[in-house]
Amino acid sequence: MLRLPPFRLRTPSSLEEAARIVAGEGPAARFVAGGTDLWPNMKRRHQKADTVVSLMAVPGLAELRGDTGGNLEIGGTVTLDRVERDERVQTRFPALARAVASISSPPLRNMGTIGGNLCVDTRCTYYNQTEEWRRSIDYCLKEEGTVCWVAPGSSRCWAHTASDSAPMLAALGARVRLAGAEGEREIPLADLYRDDGIDYLGKRPEEVLSRVVVPAEADAGHCRSAFWKLRRRGSIDFAVLSVAVALWQEHGVVTRARIHLGAVASWPVGAEKAAEALVGRPVGDEEAIREAAKLVRRVATPMDNTDFLAQWRGVMAERYAESALREASGLEVTGLAPNHRLVG
Amino acid sequence: MSRAVTATLRVNGEERTVAFPGHHTLLEVLREECALTGTKHGCELGECGACTVLVDGRPVLSCLTLACQHEGREIETVEGLADGNRLGPLQVAFADLGAAQCGYCTPGILMAAEAMLREQPRPSRERIAEQLSGNLCRCTGYLKIVEAVEWAAAVRRGEDAGPPPEILFGHPEPGRPGGDAPGRRPSETASSNT
Ligand SMILES: Cc1cc2nc3c(=O)[nH]c(=O)nc-3n(C[C@H](O)[C@H](O)[C@H](O)COP(=O)(O)OP(=O)(O)OC[C@H]3O[C@@H](n4cnc5c(N)ncnc54)[C@H](O)[C@@H]3O)c2cc1C
Ligand code: SF4
Ligand code: FES
Ligand code: FES
Numbered sequence: 001m002l003r004l005p006p007f008r009l010r011t012p013s014s015l016e017e018a019a020r021i022v023a024g025e026g027p028a029a030r031f032v033a034g035g036t037d038l039w040p041n042m043k044r045r046h047q048k049a050d051t052v053v054s055l056m057a058v059p060g061l062a063e064l065r066g067d068t069g070g071n072l073e074i075g076g077t078v079t080l081d082r083v084e085r086d087e088r089v090q091t092r093f094p095a096l097a098r099a100v101a102s103i104s105s106p107p108l109r110n111m112g113t114i115g116g117n118l119c120v121d122t123r124c125t126y127y128n129q130t131e132e133w134r135r136s137i138d139y140c141l142k143e144e145g146t147v148c149w150v151a152p153g154s155s156r157c158w159a160h161t162a163s164d165s166a167p168m169l170a171a172l173g174a175r176v177r178l179a180g181a182e183g184e185r186e187i188p189l190a191d192l193y194r195d196d197g198i199d200y201l202g203k204r205p206e207e208v209l210s211r212v213v214v215p216a217e218a219d220a221g222h223c224r225s226a227f228w229k230l231r232r233r234g235s236i237d238f239a240v241l242s243v244a245v246a247l248w249q250e251h252g253v254v255t256r257a258r259i260h261l262g263a264v265a266s267w268p269v270g271a272e273k274a275a276e277a278l279v280g281r282p283v284g285d286e287e288a289i290r291e292a293a294k295l296v297r298r299v300a301t302p303m304d305n306t307d308f309l310a311q312w313r314g315v316m317a318e319r320y321a322e323s324a325l326r327e328a329s330g331l332e333v334t335g336l337a338p339n340h341r342l343v344g
Numbered sequence: 345m346s347r348a349v350t351a352t353l354r355v356n357g358e359e360r361t362v363a364f365p366g367h368h369t370l371l372e373v374l375r376e377e378c379a380l381t382g383t384k385h386g387c388e389l390g391e392c393g394a395c396t397v398l399v400d401g402r403p404v405l406s407c408l409t410l411a412c413q414h415e416g417r418e419i420e421t422v423e424g425l426a427d428g429n430r431l432g433p434l435q436v437a438f439a440d441l442g443a444a445q446c447g448y449c450t451p452g453i454l455m456a457a458e459a460m461l462r463e464q465p466r467p468s469r470e471r472i473a474e475q476l477s478g479n480l481c482r483c484t485g486y487l488k489i490v491e492a493v494e495w496a497a498a499v500r501r502g503e504d505a506g507p508p509p510e511i512l513f514g515h516p517e518p519g520r521p522g523g524d525a526p527g528r529r530p531s532e533t534a535s536s537n538t
Contacts, residue, residue: 036408040389043388106403106474106478107403
């Protein structure tokens, strides 16, 4: 059996207590929600912890509700399966439902949470291996090693973001609530991330992601969105590329756009120039879409650290951006079908 | 650091009070403390589905969840699918159709399918494929698995459907999984889950 190393499990019943335990114990403590990322990582000894603080008993953290302004509030420990099946998500934020439904597999979505998905560890072929394998190459920068095997001349880690909900929620302009020992703050979800494979979260370690707020202005009544994911199999596999787009329009003209990419950078990188290229142009202007797709490719920095060739993933970033933008613009989508899942 | 804990787990409707190290997974405790070895261990990293059990009726990978977090919940394993020595419809359909070859993936697939059939008595082929998309099988090529689930679903709905008897394994009586003749075949009387 591949066993977990021993640790102490704490199950606090408030956010303050959860934050206080982690603040007090420092790097030796970690949060766990569904455990579908932390337990595999601890089994393979990527991540270590003397104390693991479960968030599953914190009251109110598993609530999914609409607030008075029409925003949708998803608590940090709401499972992916609940997000995917929620009628409000399906009708008001269909691309979010699709992004979440594309994650892992049915039992894993029944266990994994939205908070865990947004904080999921970055991934790399030289990292997501057994302990023996990693020891044989003397580890790498993301652990105790001194070299990045993906870019040996580089002083940084290029491990890629693995979350499928992050680019989608960033495109929709969602915000996240972070609860620390001294109270809560709310930031744009896109600001939660840093372009660094090791230090990928811009939050303090003791801060709990308590809630995701998806704004009313991003729902299907105001905004058209799409999510395209590329991977080898239609289930279980992580993305090697994902493209999330959101478009706002008035009288047939694009007034605002957001495009974020998953798995081709250390963070859910935003393609701001591409989005700008669409603004002021008619919705469904094929030339504008092609231009934007080319600009999307420029912000993708796929490295040879996951399945498929990096160069091809770059090519596909343009193709998938074009398809996602066509879908969101109501145009016919040709070319490769999005590998969301086995059933649409 | 991680103390032994004592917990009362409700498994297949039966309460069991067991002591185990607090960091052990449900998979470890089911197999090692409860001696329920029907639940298999494959990758132990969430990638294969061999360890799937039901918790409060929903599929859970027992390799990625702590046993101590399951007190007060309804845990079901493949051992609970049979009624005494009579196998359930899914089990019989898998055995008779040859949807289990080496059988290693079978307990996990049976549990994932069971969860679906309780919610959705008439699943489409696509729905079955989607539900089982977290379970890997290296032997069957999946087609027989999907057919067996369809057959078991029909039997549960009380329909007299089924494949032609000549394609069934064993000594086919008119093809009714979990039919009304207990003990007619070895596969229906013995628990093949160890
Ligand atoms: C086989 C397999 C396939 C997978 N495929 C995909 C995929 O396709 N796409 C994808 O996006 N993910 C995938 N995952 C990763 C993972 O299952 C999901 O990201 C899941 O949503 C993680 O949620 P969790 O609750 O299980 O996280 P956990 O494992 O509990 O936590 C993950 C990390 O986040 C931290 N954390 C958890 N909750 C909070 C919170 N509320 N506040 C602050 N920190 C928190 C934990 O400390 C930990 O570091 C896969 C995993 C496996 C094993
Ligand atoms: S990108 Fe480099 S440093 Fe980061 S995990 Fe991969 S090999 Fe290690
Ligand atoms: S053993 Fe649990 S998923 Fe493979
Ligand atoms: S029957 Fe052998 S793995 Fe499925």
